Amino acid sequence: MEKILIIDDDNELCELLTDYLTTEGLQVSCVHNGSDGARQAVEHYDLVILDVMLPGMNGFDVLRQVRQSSEVPVVMLTARGEDIDRIVGLELGADDYLPKPFNPRELVARIRAIQRRTDNRNQMDAPLRVGDLSLDPGGRQVRCHDTEIVLTSVEFSLLHMLLSHAGQVVSREDMVSQVLGRHLSPYDRSIDVHISSVRKKLGQTPSGRERIKTIRGVGYQYVATGCD
Known part of the structure; x- marks a missing residue:
């Protein structure tokens, strides 16, 4: 797993995650709105990190569109305490979720778990x-x-x-x-x-x-x- 797409309108968080994930040997691209994210997610990425709260097309709509044509693993970012967001995301086909705020090390752990699952599946x-x-x-x-x-x-x-x-x-x-x-x-x-x-x-x-x-x-x- 090498190419990661982050779909989040928080520029500061995107910069932080890009720096952190790059040191883990991952290639990171960022998109700051749902429409562009939905288009790019079905391209050649190994995993998508998707925020629920996005301008225009929200994260759920992005996930619905992505799942029409792609099985790329998706980790959703949800507001802490919003259990319904997590459940809806999983029901729509998200692979995992993280409540904000989160430790970047936890995100890496989730990514590595998906990577191991993909390797075992293959x-x-x-x-x-x-x-x-x-x-x-x-x-x-x-x-x-x-x-x-x-x-x-x-x-x-x-x-x-x-x-x-x-x-x-x-x-x-x-x-x-x-x-x-x-x-x-x-x-x-x-x-x-x-x-x-x-x-x-x-x-x-x-x-x-x-x-x-x-x-x-x-x-x-x-x-x-x-x-x-």
Whole structure:
């Protein structure tokens, strides 16, 4: 991962992040409004850092437009305490979020976690098949009923993890650690939002059952016997 696009109208923050990320070996470009950001984000960038509050086209609208044609990882910047912004961003396809103000080291940690996830995804692991659902890690392709399902980077990694342990319970703590690259905090519902999105995209089994079962207080389980 080398090329980062920052979409934020705070010039001072952009300068600070550019200096900091450059020392980490990253190439950084900045855009200060949503319209230009939406156009540039679908170009050849490895990751986008996107602020919610932007002049003209806000961050949510930018993300909607980007997701129509690109799966580039997106980290959203939200106002501290605005939980609804985080949830909406994740539901629209953001990979992660950071509340402002934040420590640049935390942003680097999030970027590195996405980088590791991308590197692991590109390894030629054996394809997985459970019932009518197949997942090809090398080709980064998911098919259900022989129809391709488009997933974000986080969603793909979560489904890969669940299918690799089909029939077993995977804890939320392990998901947060292995997929998001951080420790689970008491009020972090990111994984739950991502799982909800995966459920919607996959739909139910032919017999009308949920594919991913919630194990209250523990985590989630891909129900192997339910894919008939």
